[in-house]
Amino acid sequence: xxxxxxxxxxxxxxxxxxxxxxxxxxxxxxxxxxxxxxxxxxxxxxxxxxxxxxxxxxxxxxxxxxxxxxxxxxxxxxxxxxxxxxxxxxxxxxxxxxxxxxxxxxxxxxxxxxxxxxxxxxxxxxxxxxxxxxxxxxxxxxxxxxxxxxxxxxxxxxxxxxxxxxxxxxxxxxxxxxxxxxxxxxxxxxxxxxxxxxxxxxxxxxxxxxxxxxxxxxxxxxxxxxxxxxxxxxxxxxxx
Numbered sequence: 334x335x336x337x338x339x340x341x342x343x344x345x346x347x348x349x350x351x352x353x354x355x356x357x358x359x360x361x362x363x364x365x366x367x368x369x370x371x372x373x374x375x376x377x378x379x380x381x382x383x384x385x386x387x388x389x390x391x392x393x394x395x396x397x398x399x400x401x402x403x404x405x406x407x408x409x410x411x412x413x414x415x416x417x418x419x420x421x422x423x424x425x426x427x428x429x430x431x432x433x434x435x436x437x438x439x440x441x442x443x444x445x446x447x448x449x450x451x452x453x454x455x456x457x458x459x460x461x462x463x464x465x466x467x468x469x470x471x472x473x474x475x476x477x478x479x480x481x482x483x484x485x486x487x488x489x490x491x492x493x494x495x496x497x498x499x500x501x502x503x504x505x506x507x508x509x510x511x512x513x514x515x516x517x518x519x520x521x522x523x524x525x526x527x528x529x530x531x532x533x534x535x536x537x538x539x540x541x542x543x544x545x546x547x548x549x550x551x552x553x554x555x556x557x558x559x560x561x562x563x564x565x566x567x568x569x570x571x572x573x
Contacts, residue, residue, distance in 0.1 A: 335568040339544045341396070344404035344569055345369045350422065353413055353441040359426035361438055363390060363413025365449075366399040373409035375453035375476065375558045377402070378442050380462030384418040384429050391420045394459055394481065394541050394550055404569070406555045406562035409451050411442060415465075432461070432487045436469045443473040455479060455558055460539065464488045471495060477502030479557055481550060482539045484513035485522055494525035503529040504557045506550060508537030530557075 338344070346366045353361040367373050379395045382388025390396075390412040399410040414420055415438045416427030427434070439456075446454045456478045458466035463483035470478050478496075483505060485493070496503050503526050507519040514522070516533035523529045532553055534546070541550050548565070555562050566572075 335570050335572050338401060338405075338567055338569055341400070342569070343400040346399075346403035351411075351413075351445065353438070353445050355416075355427075355437040355441040357427075357434065357437050359416055359437070361413050361416065361425040361441060362420075362423040363411065363442075364399065364422060365409065365411050366403045367409045368403045368407050371407060373403070373452060374407040374562075375455060376409040376411065376446060376451040377457045377554070377558065378446060378454050378475075379410065379412045380439065380456060380458040380465045381412070381415065381418070382459050383461035384415060386461075388459075388461055389418050389420040390414045390422060392459065394547065395457075397547055398457070398551060398554065401551065401565075402555065405565050406559050408555070408559060411446065411451070413438075413442060432464050432468065435465055439465050439469045439473070443475075447474075453558075457481070457554065458483075460484060461487075467496070468492050471499060471501075475501065477504065477557065479504045479506070479554055481506050481541070482508055482511055482513070483519070485519075486513070490522070490525065493523065496526045496529070500528070502557060504553070505529055505531045506537075506553055507531060507533050508539055508541070509533060509535050510538045512539045 414425040463480040464487040467488035
């Protein structure tokens, strides 16, 4: 008998509480989830929404990616609290720095990926996390970036345009009803990256609330990173 995959359901995976160490001496808390019985095809390094507005490593899309995608799409999912951020896992050292010193948090995550030899890392940012991906992702050995609900409040036009000089994929999911950046303006502001793939999500909202939006976001993530795993299963154990 199988059950429908929805809400907080956590599918089987190897899960490990981890710590990241930044070059400025902070310890960040997080979790690594990997496929239960095989090596991952690729890795998602997740960057959560704004901590001063309630964002953390358990923000629901990131938590559901870690809960579902190791089993459904053979992906490793690394999630962590940026400096000064608290979740059930604990509190990371330091204090929120508006996206400046958080560059060291991104670097610490990528150092962990290298040390563990995790394959094909992608940066997956949501809201504030998209700013970190845009500002600092080019410094690291990544396959590409996936941006969920980018507000473009902190990433400058020059930092956005700099991605035009790389062939790494830039996948941008923009909700039709976003609170900060909607598809028409997003097309203008990402036009500086000719190869950017902008996906306007009809009926979508900044927080991607509801199972329909969750499944759409996770599907688009997997379409970029491991399309052979599509379509994503909706029941567990899988049904024929």
